[in-house]
Amino acid sequence: MSKYYLTAFGKAGEHLVNETLEATSDNEAKEIGMKKLEEKELLNHSSRIVKSSGGLVHFHP
Template sequence: MENFRFTAFEKTGEILFDEVWTFESEEIAKVEGQKQIEEKGVEEKTHRLVNSSGKLVLFHI
């Protein structure tokens, strides 16, 4: 299992979410992370999902 950090922002810079999510792999993080982003209703907000090394897994402006 790997930890990934999810962060979502308003255009003003206000942080909406700053959470650690755990997935089995980067590939699963891409799919399951996108589902969680949609469930939170922030798919159109600026957001990112990075692995523990800081590599971008998902990103949206």
């Protein structure tokens, strides 16, 4: 399992979500992250999912 970080931002740049995820692949991490954003009604906010090694998995401006 690898660590990923999910972050969502408000319009003023504040963190709305800043969580750690564990997943076996980039695709699984994206699925988990998008589900969490949907549950928190943050799909339309700026967000990103990155690997602990620094790779970008998802970015929504």
